[in-house]
Amino acid sequence: MEQLTNDKLFRSVRELIEKSRSEIVRNVNTVMVYTYYHIGELIVNEEQAGNKRAAYAETIVKDLSEALSREYGKGYSHRNLDYFKQFYLLYRERIAKSVIAQSDTVKNISQSLIAFSGLFKISWTHYIQLMKISDPGEREFYERESIANNWSVRELQRQYHSSLFERLALSQNKRGVLNDANTAQISEAPVHALKSPFVLEFLGLKEDSGYSENDLETAIINKLEHFMLELGKGFLFEGRQRRITLESDHFWIDLVFYNRLLNCFVLIDLKIGKLTHQDIGQMQMYVNYYDRKIRQAHEKRTIGIILCKEDNQAVVEFTLPLNNEQIFSREYKLYLPSKEELKKQLL
The missing domain is CATH 3.40.1350.10 (Trna Endonuclease; Chain: A, domain 1)
Structure with a gap:
């Protein structure tokens, strides 16, 4: 009986640890995506403000990358900052329609993170892959499928390179998948x-x-x-x-x-x-x-x-x-x- 009790206790503790780890990973990912989005926003706003100073505007990302890399190390290369900008530009309409747009992102970070987690449910690495897809409907389709099927980044890459979007469209009425890309309905x-x-x-x-x-x-x-x-x-x-x-x-x-x-x-x-x-x-x-x-x-x-x-x-x-x-x-x-x-x- 004691052994059974210990086994049950172990399973309960293990389940708690695994759930906690998953929650930590989710929270870390949300903070990461949230931070990168707003870095992109700050860069774009600064560049737009500097339109009349073209020479200065061209060096914004380069200078910021060098300064952040000195302060925080890896992760803020010129290429990554360009990803942040692209992410902001592609997804700002989604944010504009949410409660996040109504709050002060500096004073209400906790509230904004909760709302953000409902809007962006996959990892930053997933979004890097998605940003390589130029068609908005196709990009939305792969994001929705990644969430619904819990795809890893590797599986997302495989499904994209195997032309899942086009193959499903061929299975229906040419553009059936595109028409459904913005809904979460299961046909x-x-x-x-x-x-x-x-x-x-x-x-x-x-x-x-x-x-x-x-x-x-x-x-x-x-x-x-x-x-x-x-x-x-x-x-x-x-x-x-x-x-x-x-x-x-x-x-x-x-x-x-x-x-x-x-x-x-x-x-x-x-x-x-x-x-x-x-x-x-x-x-x-x-x-x-x-x-x-x-x-x-x-x-x-x-x-x-x-x-x-x-x-x-x-x-x-x-x-x-x-x-x-x-x-x-x-x-x-x-x-x-x-x-x-x-x-x-x-x-």
């Missing part, structure tokens, strides 16, 4: 959550190598966390090779997930070749089985995704009914696509 239409194509470069499979569907499935299982990030929000892994038995005939679904946001099962079948109508018929059977035998009354209808090497939208169109909202096909790529190529498809 209830399953097709809006599917990228086109899926990029699976993290699996380490080569385009010119001979691999089987089992190899593809095993690689996904071994990199399940990466695959779920590629799938999108709200996915929970339920299992692989889930068996369905119909009058002594056995069938196996490659991957089964549950999406807690869409409130439904998501079945994934893997195909290493071109999509056929037989593949669609097989998925229709899987979806029907889950809807009639597995799905509970409060859950929404099952979604089926056929992940294939080569899609065939004509076959999809004429195999499935016009009002299809359950079965979708998507190509997968084993390499990162060109952002320029995908952007051309959006024009």
